[in-house]
Structure formats: C-alpha cells, structure tokens
Amino acid sequence: MKINRLPAPTWNRLKVNATEVNAVRPNKAAGYEEKLPEGVDKIHGRGIGPLSDVTIKTGLGEEFDKFIEDAGFKPEGYVVSDEEKIETPLYQTFDVKGNDASVALFDYSLSDNAELTVIQIVKDEDNESGVFFVQNKYRLSKGAKLTIVQIQTLSESKEFYNDIGGYVSDDASFNLIQIVLGAKNNYYGANACLAGKNSALNLAVAYSLKNDELLDMNYVADHNGKNSESDIKANGVMQGRANKLFRGTIDFHKGCAGSKGAELEDVLLIDDTIVNKTVPLILCDEEDVEGAHGATIGRPDESFLFYMGSRGIPREEAYELLKRAKIDAVANLIEDEKTKTYIAECLDRA
Amino acid sequence: MSELLSVKGLKAEIEEKEILRGVDLEVGDGEVHVIMGPNGAGKSTLGSVIIGDPRFEVTGGSVFFDGEDITGESPDKISKKGVFLSFQNPIEIPGITLGNFIKTALEMKTGERIKLWDFKKKLKETMEVLQMDPAYAERDLNVGFSGGEKKKAEILQLLMLRPKLAILDETDSGLDVDAVHIVSKGIEEYKKQVGGALMIITHSTKILESLKVDKTHVLVDGEIAVTGDASLIEKINNEGFEQFIRKED
Ligand SMILES: Nc1ncnc2c1ncn2[C@@H]1O[C@H](COP(=O)(O)OP(=O)(O)OP(=O)(O)O)[C@@H](O)[C@H]1O
C-alpha cells in the first residue's frame, strides 16, 4: 500500500509523493499498561462523542486507514465531557513483545472546553522483528485542548507505524510532541483538520537516527477555519546510514482567511552517509494567509568541535551533547516532569 | 628536570600563510609567563596551535608537554593531558548549558560519572569566587553573555577543570575595573589551589598585579623577539614594541 501521501503531488525525482510499504497484517491487539485519570470515560468501540460522525483524515492516509480497519480491531474510545480539565495525564505504556504485528487504536473525544494530555510510551525489551501499529484519532469540540506526547525507543529490528488524525473546532487546539529514538523503520503521519475559527495545531518532533534507521514523516495542517494557526517543528540528528524523509504541508483552504502556518526544520547531519530528504509544502487557496517555512540543515561546526575538544570533550561526545540539545529542545515542551525524566534516562542509556 | 611545556622551532600556517615562524619557548612547572606583542603578531595562534587547533597546519618544530610530544595531537587529548586555553573570543553554543558543559568536560577528564549534587555544589562555590549569578549555570553556553561574562565563564572552566598549564588569551581585555579584580582573584585562586603554570597573553598589566611573573616574552611577526623578566613589561609599557620590530628594508 501507499502511505504518507503528500496532499498535492510534486514533481520530484526523489520519489517523495508517497511511500510504498509492504506491511504485514496486524494479528494481535497490543497489550499496554494504562493509568486512566479520573474524569475520563473509556468506551470500547468507534463512534463516540458529539463529533462522532465527522470523518477523520490521518497522516499515514486512506490506504492505511482501510488496511487497519480490514484487520478487524476495534478502537478504545476516551471521552472527556464539557469543561472537564483533566490535570493528570493519561499514561499508556506499550511494551512491544516478540515478532507479532500488534495494533492499538484510540479515539479521543473532547467536549467543549475539555482538556486532556495523553502520554504514550512505546518501548520493548527484546530484539525481535515485530511490527507495531498505533493509530490515534481525535475530535475536539469548541475550546477543547488535547495534547498527545509519544516517546518511542524500540530496538533496531522493529517496525513502527504511527498514525494520527483529527478534527479541531473553534478555539480548540491539538498539541503533538513526538520523540523518536529507536526502531528500524518508522512511519509517522499526522493530519489536523483545523476546521474551526482560531483552531490550532502545535506539532513538535525530535528524532535521533543512527545506523540504518528510517524515519518517513508526513505532517499536514489543513486550514479551514478563519484565523487558524499551525506550527510544525522537526528537530533531528542523523548518523550512520540513517534515512529521513520529512513532509510538512500547510494547506490553506478557501475560507481560512487570517490563518497562519509555519514549519521549521532543524537537522544536524553527522555523517556523510545519511540520506536526508525534505519536502516543505505550502498550498494556498486563500489570499489573506501567512505561510512560512524555514530550515537549518547542516553539519557540526568545526569551531564548535574545537572548543569542545579544547575542554577535553572528543568529537563523539560533542555529537552526543548536540543530540541531547536537539531532543531536549522538544522534550522541554512536555509539562509532565516524570516524562521528561524518563526521556533523560532513555538518552543516558543510549 | 624537563620543562612542563617545551615549544621548539614551532612553525604554523593557515591558508598557506605562515603565522608562526619558529617559536621557542619553555615553561616550567608552576611558572608564570607573560606573552606580549603587537596585534596580529601570532599570540592567539600560538595558544591555538599548542592546544591543537586543526585549522592551523604545523609545518615545523614541536610541542612537548609533560615530557610527551603533543605536536599534531587532537585538542581533546592535549586538554586531557592538562592544557587549558581561555579563548580571546569564546564562541556561543546554543542548546548546551554552561553547567552541563562543564560537567561533561569534567567527566571526560576523570573518566567517571560525577554525582549531580556534588557537582552543583562545587560549581556554585566556584561561581561565587567569580561573583557569577548561579543562574548562569542553566543558561546556554556563552549565548547572550556579555564580553566580560564570557571571560568569567572561561575562568570558571579553568577553576573547575584544574589543568597543569593555563594559557589565558587576553582574558583581561574588555573587562571593567571590578571584573578585572574578580578575574584576577580567580586566577590567584587557581595558583593557590592547583599550583599550575600560566601563560598569560595580555596587552595590559592589571591582571598581573597579584602574580609573580617569572618570564616575559615578546612575540613579533611570528617569532619571539626577546625574552626577559618581569621588568620587561614595564619597559614595553613605556617604550612600546617599536624597538623589537625588525626593519625590513
Ligand atoms: N583563521 C584565520 N584565517 C586567516 N588568517 C588568520 C586566521 N587566524 C589568524 N590569522 C592571521 O594570523 C595573524 C596572527 O593572528 P593572531 O590572532 O594570532 O594575532 P594576535 O597576536 O593574537 O593579535 P591580537 O593582539 O590582535 O589578538 C594575523 O595576521 C591574522 O590575520
């Protein structure tokens, strides 16, 4: 199937319009540990909450969505009712075991002015060649605020499909923070339909890729509502023969007057053997909008390495410090201290 | 007894331009040497080459430290042997805090993990000596620091890393009167606690007041034109470098 399709094809000899994958069919519902905070209702099955009839587009895309649906697994639904601001995060920890193709599907539905933070930790303790699919769909009513934090530290033989999509009403906002520290093949996609006026998407991803790791991303901000805002940031460090494809689309649809979108990439390329591809796309069907794209892509500065060296810090350790700096810049957006400590520990172990 | 630092006939160039044209210099354990010389003479270059700056190509001569040939070694190895360079213009490093940077440098030096609590305590005490706000430990290294604050951050590193030889490249320039006093106190502290040798590159004498200078060298056009005792400083201050500059007719 084709996944991570760009909303509008570009002519590009690098073949970035979509990614062809040969995924094995999910055969098992993923086990996970969960800490459900008070005030969140958990309901098995799709179609919950006030916006349940809205069709959700996801980042990995239609073919993936169908592929997952055909496998016959049911999502878990989480509902937060009007004005409920849940302070304690909903923690979900996935310990991906063996060489199964396991799947976890979630639907979040936040009513007017509800707030929720979901923290998903994806890890493993073996080195088997399993596949893990996770899909998060969200529906945010007026003024609601959902934050999803994902930290992935899978071993280097795993494959990970991480699909997100949702609908954002008036004054509502969706925040996504992703930390990518492992797995052999990573497919990340996120789509936000900024339907309401003043709706917002804040997306930040930090990754560290080494050896033969692959990270294929597709982030889309669909601006429909007036004065909607999107901000997409991708920070990363690439080593070895790592391969990265970043697709970031800010799509200003007719009627989204006053909207703003910005995407910013900051990539540090440590070795010459990496493959780094970037497709920033700003599509514009509306006049009164502001779209911006920026990128800092480069190699570590010699004067930096010399300064480090003069203090007894060798090259590899200097890279390590830079890597942490890039990841910390995103990790620091996380409010939950426990999660920040967890990330620091993962980085210490690496 | 062999000298701590022994520079012999050192020649170095950058972009095919010869900057050091045969420098000879010996610094014994715990000695204080002053390097003076006109702008562009190669003083900073000498410091950089001693610590192994890869931008310069050593085309002749050698540098021995503690009995070992360190010519052409990488900066981290030279640093680990006990050489420290306080930069004339320290660079800014976004994303890495001053505290974390020093901690990593210390861990590299000792090869051991340092307990965060012990480290923080030591760092705070040392910052007090230099009258630095402890909040600076959490700031990105040199980013947005004033000129004087950058110099203090260099001396903070000197005090934390405790090298056998400290090369201070115009550490006193750009400092206000009070800051010169504070930094001088820091250097005194280094002498007292570590007893290391100093190679002080300077255009002024203020920073030298509390130190006993063993030797003064005047570097002109990539060579040591003259070496003398502390009285040479006074002489240069009164008469300038003119007398040492070779007339090329
Ligand atoms: N990166 C470089 N590229 C080209 N030339 C350089 C470089 N670094 C130094 N030089 C040249 O080398 C010479 C010596 O410079 P250096 O910085 O060592 O002088 P200095 O004695 O420290 O002077 P000052 O007292 O002004 O600090 C100068 O002519 C300078 O222009």
Ligand SMILES: [Mg+2]
């Ligand atoms: Mg200089």
